[in-house]
Amino acid sequence: MSLDWIYYAISWILLTWHSAWDAIGVPVGAVIGTNFAWILAIIFLVVTVRVILFPVFVKQIKSQRAMQALQPKVKELQEKHKGDRETLQKEMMELYKKEKANPLMGCLPMFLQIPVFLGLFHVLRRLDPDKQNKTLYGWTADQFQSASQAKLFTAPIAGKFGSTADELASLGANGTTVKVIAGVLVLVMIATTYLTSRQMILKTGWAEDPQQRMIQRLMLYGIPASLLISGAIFPIGVIIYWVTNNLFTLGQQQWVLRKFPPPVTAKKATAPAASRNPVQPAKSGGLFGRGKTAPAAPVKAAAPKVAGPKPGAKPMNNPKKGRPAKRQG
Numbered sequence: 001m002s003l004d005w006i007y008y009a010i011s012w013i014l015l016t017w018h019s020a021w022d023a024i025g026v027p028v029g030a031v032i033g034t035n036f037a038w039i040l041a042i043i044f045l046v047v048t049v050r051v052i053l054f055p056v057f058v059k060q061i062k063s064q065r066a067m068q069a070l071q072p073k074v075k076e077l078q079e080k081h082k083g084d085r086e087t088l089q090k091e092m093m094e095l096y097k098k099e100k101a102n103p104l105m106g107c108l109p110m111f112l113q114i115p116v117f118l119g120l121f122h123v124l125r126r127l128d129p130d131k132q133n134k135t136l137y138g139w140t141a142d143q144f145q146s147a148s149q150a151k152l153f154t155a156p157i158a159g160k161f162g163s164t165a166d167e168l169a170s171l172g173a174n175g176t177t178v179k180v181i182a183g184v185l186v187l188v189m190i191a192t193t194y195l196t197s198r199q200m201i202l203k204t205g206w207a208e209d210p211q212q213r214m215i216q217r218l219m220l221y222g223i224p225a226s227l228l229i230s231g232a233i234f235p236i237g238v239i240i241y242w243v244t245n246n247l248f249t250l251g252q253q254q255w256v257l258r259k260f261p262p263p264v265t266a267k268k269a270t271a272p273a274a275s276r277n278p279v280q281p282a283k284s285g286g287l288f289g290r291g292k293t294a295p296a297a298p299v300k301a302a303a304p305k306v307a308g309p310k311p312g313a314k315p316m317n318n319p320k321k322g323r324p325a326k327r328q329g
Contacts, residue, residue, distance in 0.1 A: 128171070
């Protein structure tokens with residue numbers, strides 16, 4: 001299947017935003033070693049894609065809420081079919097189908113962005129002044145030449161950590177500068193990718209469903225770890241796209257989770273924990289789990305207990321009630 005339509009679409013968005021910033025007056029030439037018109041074009045490519053995918057993100061949140069509401073039933077099925085994995089999976093799929101919940105919906109926005117990522121990767125990888133067909137995907141020769149010379153702190157946006165000496169020579173780039181800029185961006189990319197998954201798990205909790213929990217672990221640890229290796233082949237412009245996308249996701253998730261907080265599910269506390277601290281205040285926010293805790297409700301003072309008479313003891317008379325009234329003399 002040809003992906004040319006993706007390459008044309010990505011190129012059109014990039015060139016449109018670059019023309020818009022140029023018209024506004026953003027310098028096309030380098031300022032502080034950076035061509036801001038092209039950097040902003042990549043950043044607003046993210047904004048464009050995220051606006052288009054916002055309805056999908058809303059569906060993702062609704063699906064996650066539905067999955068949370070099903071956690072008690074999932075727990076019951078796990079207890080009922082303990083040791084029978086095949087029957088458990090079958091009944092869980094029937095439960096999801098009946099309640100119209102999709103455990104894979106949480107990954108849908110990420111999957112839909114993969115073609116955009118691949119399209120940008122392909123388009124930026126072509127930015128080589130020695131290329132013959134510079135007008136491919138709707139580019140003009142001047143636009144292609146301008147983009148191939150675009151830099152971030154003197155590092156070309158088409159350069160990457162693993163660029164060969166020939167690639168660096170064609171881009172007119174310094175190898176050390178490219179490695180430093182690309183290396184820092186890769187570390188930021190890994191950190192923000194981890195934080196986006198951690199933010200969601202801190203708010204919604206770990207899933208009871210083994211399949212859903214496995215997806216959460218993959219998102220939290222697997223993908224950031226893979227970026228440590230694959231980041232070496234990403235052009236700097238692609239890493240700028242990824243970091244911007246992560247920052248956009250962090251802000252969007254924070255807004256949605258504050259506006260539509262996840263339902264509070266009752267959990268059975270263990271006996272020792274319950275005896276030590278029976279009331280745990282809920283976390284109200286914070287990306288690192290250090291948000292303010294909601295103040296505990298004031299506890300009314302219990303009325304003092306009055307000891308009853310011991311068995312066999314004579315009843316005590318109330319001296320006030322049993323005392324006769326004085327005679328008037």
